[in-house]
Amino acid sequence: MSSDLNDPTGVNHYVAPAATTTLVVDAVRVDEKPSNLWSDAWRDLRRRPVFWVSLLVVAIVLLMAIWPTLFTQVAPNNGCELSNSNGGPSDGHPLGFTFLGCDVWSRMVWGARTSLTVGLLATIIGTVIGLIMGAFAGFYGGWLDSLLSRIGDIFFSIPYILAAIVVMSVFSTNRNVFTLAFAIGGFAWASTARVVRAEVLRVRQADFVTASRALGKSRFGTLISHVIPNAIAPLLVITTISLAAAIVAEATLAFLGVGLGSDVMSWGNDIAQAQQSLRVAPMALIYPSIILTVTVLAFILLGELIRDALDPRARARR
């Protein structure tokens, strides 16, 4: 099997290491600022190049969404001329043209706004619902926990893209950014609620919660000012990853034809429209696919790096 275990007799034996390493226990540094979860995480994160690359990607895409004219001089739909259909790159049009003769790069830049707006809104909706459901279920326990957890189970049993397909089919006459975000976020909160509930259950046992109650703070007040702030770390991770999932969901729904109308510029619509001429002009499909995948990858990497940074055991394992 592996070379390090081979010995001349041809039999692999496990050889115990000759010297065992002694654990070095850090001395407590009294003169420095006390370390906490967030500053430790930040110290870990800022040393990792992947973190900065992902952050850069997110920053560029955000800038595209806020200020598209910084990246392209071509107005989104004005330059479409059928004579340019599936044309190759030319001066001022670095990535060529779509089937309908629109500038590929310009549509990618302008599409960032739709994808990010829907992604952010859907994530906010999902996170808020998940936070409320999970925190109440975990903190109050009892019948409220049973009730909220069963409701969560119901939403968990419907894959959220399928639910979004139904909602968008019903809202076929008024599809806009808000109905789309509601269709995605309104059904994607169940896993967030489960994570928050587990974390709140853990924090609820802490001494500072008992202390807060003993000092006369109400249960609701304790939940808001002490329990939730201490349970927020895994929420940050799951929110970042949900954002990636929501961007994928928006693109998938656009591809299926139940996203925003085909006149709205989004990466999903670009890919869906380019499929008709996949054989002759594959690049019109591949470029928006790359920007979509890279953005999603950046959000996933950010979420996973933050998760590792917040978990001392994961830091030690590296």
Next chain:
Amino acid sequence: MFGYILRRLLQVIPVFFGATLLIYFMVFALPGDPIIALFGDKTPNPAVVEQLRAQYHLDQPFIVQYFYYITGIFQGNLGSTFSGQSVNDVLARTLPVTARLAVMAIAIEFTLAIIIGTVSALRKGKLFDNTMLIIALIFVALPIFVLSFLAQYFLAIQWGWFKPTVGAQNDWGDLWLPAIVLGLSLYATSMRLMRSSVIDTLNQDWVRTAYSKGLTRSRVVPVHVLRNSLIPVITNSATNFGVLLVGATVTEGIFNVPGVGNTLFHAVQKHEGPTVVSFVTVFVIIYVLVNLVVDLLYGLLDPRIRYVK
């Protein structure tokens, strides 16, 4: 064991009724005329509208409508599609195709995930491990429809290894391309889970004991490590079944595989609301049942699960 089965069966009842009620509620209780809304920008034939109104009992209170609908489901009557075919007939024709695709995709996913995940864990931090982790991350981020188009363009159109679309001919051999795409889209999460699970198992006392007994690596890894590392991967594949169903809808649509997903895909594209609702309900019922079966099997295999409340 009996208590566990009973508890799990009781749990599925509120989920089943809740999920069907929720879908039904979204379609028929939201403001506006549901039948007109389902047709979108098309003008429906008045006769069809009347027939649908009667079929869904829209003149009655909401809960009575739901009652008719749910008794229909229990009697095995899932309604009819937009073009008037019975959903049962369509399912009888399409479900075997989707089942075949799903079995192939899951087989590809598990084979790759178990082998590559284990080898990566054994070579943690080496070149192979890092390369495989990067590849897995790319598959995590690639939406399934993008992966389908890329596979269709490169593997089928450019290099001619497969036929670009499947069509009516759909034996096991014809489904390779969609099955590979679907399998790869599921592969990444399973492989990463398998890798971390194997790394955790390698640090367990029983593995150290096995090595100290003088067992070789080729015995310890498959018998002592692999078997104990599979549990998280299997649990995940049950919850991941939803991803599989959505993935099947997309791949069957793109590669024109005549399965259930393809029917849903075309119903969505043609804005045939009632058909969409019927088939989404079918998918949700399948999803709930698959999770129930996996949980029951799982309780059978792992006694720890049975006793945790």
